[in-house]
Amino acid sequence: MTGTLTADRRLNISQQLANKLRDMIFDGELKAGERINEVHLSEALGVSRTPLREALTLLVAEEALTSVPRRGSFVRELTRKEFEDLYPLRAILDPEALRMSSVPSEKTLATLESINWGMRAAQDMKTRVSLDEAWHLELVSGCDNQVLIGLITQVMNRFRRYGLAFAREHAIVETANQEHIEIIQALRDGDMDKACEWLRKNLTSDKEPILAWLDERQG
Amino acid sequence: MTGTLTADRRLNISQQLANKLRDMIFDGELKAGERINEVHLSEALGVSRTPLREALTLLVAEEALTSVPRRGSFVRELTRKEFEDLYPLRAILDPEALRMSSVPSEKTLATLESINWGMRAAQDMKTRVSLDEAWHLELVSGCDNQVLIGLITQVMNRFRRYGLAFAREHAIVETANQEHIEIIQALRDGDMDKACEWLRKNLTSDKEPILAWLDERQG
DNA sequence: GTAGTGCATACTGTATGCAGTATGATAGAA
DNA sequence: TTCTATCATACTGCATACAGTATGCACTAC
Numbered sequence: 001m002t003g004t005l006t007a008d009r010r011l012n013i014s015q016q017l018a019n020k021l022r023d024m025i026f027d028g029e030l031k032a033g034e035r036i037n038e039v040h041l042s043e044a045l046g047v048s049r050t051p052l053r054e055a056l057t058l059l060v061a062e063e064a065l066t067s068v069p070r071r072g073s074f075v076r077e078l079t080r081k082e083f084e085d086l087y088p089l090r091a092i093l094d095p096e097a098l099r100m101s102s103v104p105s106e107k108t109l110a111t112l113e114s115i116n117w118g119m120r121a122a123q124d125m126k127t128r129v130s131l132d133e134a135w136h137l138e139l140v141s142g143c144d145n146q147v148l149i150g151l152i153t154q155v156m157n158r159f160r161r162y163g164l165a166f167a168r169e170h171a172i173v174e175t176a177n178q179e180h181i182e183i184i185q186a187l188r189d190g191d192m193d194k195a196c197e198w199l200r201k202n203l204t205s206d207k208e209p210i211l212a213w214l215d216e217r218q219g
Numbered sequence: 220m221t222g223t224l225t226a227d228r229r230l231n232i233s234q235q236l237a238n239k240l241r242d243m244i245f246d247g248e249l250k251a252g253e254r255i256n257e258v259h260l261s262e263a264l265g266v267s268r269t270p271l272r273e274a275l276t277l278l279v280a281e282e283a284l285t286s287v288p289r290r291g292s293f294v295r296e297l298t299r300k301e302f303e304d305l306y307p308l309r310a311i312l313d314p315e316a317l318r319m320s321s322v323p324s325e326k327t328l329a330t331l332e333s334i335n336w337g338m339r340a341a342q343d344m345k346t347r348v349s350l351d352e353a354w355h356l357e358l359v360s361g362c363d364n365q366v367l368i369g370l371i372t373q374v375m376n377r378f379r380r381y382g383l384a385f386a387r388e389h390a391i392v393e394t395a396n397q398e399h400i401e402i403i404q405a406l407r408d409g410d411m412d413k414a415c416e417w418l419r420k421n422l423t424s425d426k427e428p429i430l431a432w433l434d435e436r437q438g
Numbered sequence: 439g440t441a442g443t444g445c446a447t448a449c450t451g452t453a454t455g456c457a458g459t460a461t462g463a464t465a466g467a468a
Numbered sequence: 469t470t471c472t473a474t475c476a477t478a479c480t481g482c483a484t485a486c487a488g489t490a491t492g493c494a495c496t497a498c
Binding site for chain 1: 229277282288304312319367369
């Protein structure tokens, strides 16, 4: 498990570590609330503490970790409050980005359909979630606003821990696929209002089940 | 200039450095496009490279710097494109936050008025901009959504370099004060729609002058 | 039995040194 | 003159060592 950083020569070790740690958090290898021991973790990953600390700094900035000076870094807990804060934001940002977009080309629409097919075919929940994210990023990519796309990506990344943990326990959502199809169809028809409405629906449909799961999980 | 980190014992040097560097960027001591020499800068600030590099990592995450592996960190340029990307976002996020808020208490309204007075009285542009930011944060603080407030703060921080650089050369904006008063009045009247409309106006009124200034500046 | 103090220990914070790589200059050939 | 190759130099990347601090436990006093 631990070893084998991807050894991408374009990235320095700090950045590779940040990617690795992100995965470890999503996969539960680093558990919510856990304190990060820099010495142990750096040894387990076969690097020194310096690049590890730089990676930790990055993850703190991403709010995946919290840092208490002179106490260390901790994996952020999943809380009902954070979930409720995160949840409405995509439904605000994504339709706004879609409206900013130029009319999508047939090529873009074909890509969306292709990703949607892949999602349907995907075996494990992790790739399915990942393809869902790719689908939405493709959808909003036409807005030509890197900062907005960055905000969406941030919210998406913070949300992922909730969505992934939930999806692993519940083999959900034929519905998401169907909603995607509706959105694509509306765009083909040039009906932006309808597309945005379906998008909003797509981004709010799984709130209740996740909330129920969260409540059950932490009592 | 350089020395004297605030020596806040609650923060470690990396975090103090991040604050210091942020200021140096806003104040133009570190110029747009400039390459950061870790050795020189750490010596000038009287620290070693390790905490400096951690601070740089943070600023890269905040998009104040860019990082090119094995080449170093660079102060981000101010570009027309980034400005145009940033500009509409506050007008999307802030009204949304305001709508989420509970009806503001008289205490909150009084605080808003007080900050607005301070703004009017402020001598230098830096404190005026800073009070304007404080005013807007106070306005949206009622939404009880830390993530949304975080996004607004991010956009605000990235925007600050544009607003500050512009404001320094143009002793603007009686209008901002007046718009704030309108918003406060609308809230007092319980007219949320009107408040949001004025807020949107307040957040879009200085686009053209800043754009003109930007174009003139970089030819 | 409980509260408080001192000490051992383990961790984070910071400095420093060395290795590897990008860059610019200089020299040589076309 | 211009292009290329080689080398010197200066910087970033990373490891390591040391300093400072938080924490838990034991011991003592009450």
